Amino acid sequence: MKSILRSLVLCMIMLAPLAACGDLPRPFEGAGREGDPSLLELRDAGTVRVEAGDDLPDGASAHLARAMARALRNRDIPAYSDSLIGGDYILRPNVVANLVEDGAKLDVTWVLMRPDGLAIDTARAQGELSAEQWFADSPNGPEESNLALPKEFAEKVRELDGIKENPIHKTYDGLVAESADQIAFMITGDRSAFKAAPFMKIALIDFAGAPGDGNTALARSAGALLQSKGILVDNKDIGEHSVILSATIDVSPIENGQKPPVDKVSIEWVIMEPDGSELGQMNQNNVVPHGSLDKYWGAVASLAAQAAVETLEGVLGQIATRKQLQLRAEKKTLSAR
16 A cells, blocks of 8 residues: 655665674664754744645635735734745645535645655545636635735724625635644644644554564564653554554574674564554664574564654654644553553
8 A cells, every 4th residue: 555654754774884803793882863854843933935736716715815914814824825936835736626516525635745845644634625616716806915914804804994804715725724834733733723622642563584582572672662762652552542562573694604604684563553554654674683583573673663663753743743633642652451
């Protein structure tokens, strides 16, 4: 299945040198710090340029973009839609419209991107427009700029100026409201809209393929590290708020005549929905002295799990944001069940 986070797939490869005098290498140590962690993080709040959609009439496209920009400004995020340049973030609507007798049914996926075009995350909403709203004329006049003015005050100012609210605005405002909450959270990390949201749970399932006690040791180490970061681990009660973290391990001898002989250790980490839909993937590769993991993994399991969790934590945060769940509890340690 196609992963919604394929752009976040990280491959960590760190080949530890073998000491000629027999010193035990420390495989996987520090491997989680390789790469560019900023790819998993959003910058602080910045200006958002909202683009117009392509798959709807020009008037409806302009109203939709203005409504989103207006909604973000009402959430204290600078946003505009009447320009094709600039912006610390770009927000693009992908619209699927189903025309019906009295209007159109819309499925809108908003894609939040960096200026270089790298997609950060998405928010999706559905709604309906009447025929009048679907074929509405493009809005007149310059775009409002009410960032510093609370919504109720902005409405009062319009009332005092004798400006009546366009009823079409209300429809489009409703169409973007839920997505605007999600996008504001993506950008600012402000969880005020999600205070009552439940916690996402991680189930460590299907750790397989390792010799000796590797499967159990790796799962135990990963669980302990996730809990130490305040992330709930629950392998029993798997439901709609759960994601599954699995690992497929392979330890094979390297047949190249190297002395002393070594084994290649490969670990494929996969994050999945409970139904098996893949959300993210990461690979680790390393070498260890031949046969050293045949019985006990010991510190190797801890080092491999630490390197993986350091990177997977960012991906789990992205998934929790998408699901509108909280990733971390206030207590730093949670008991696994």
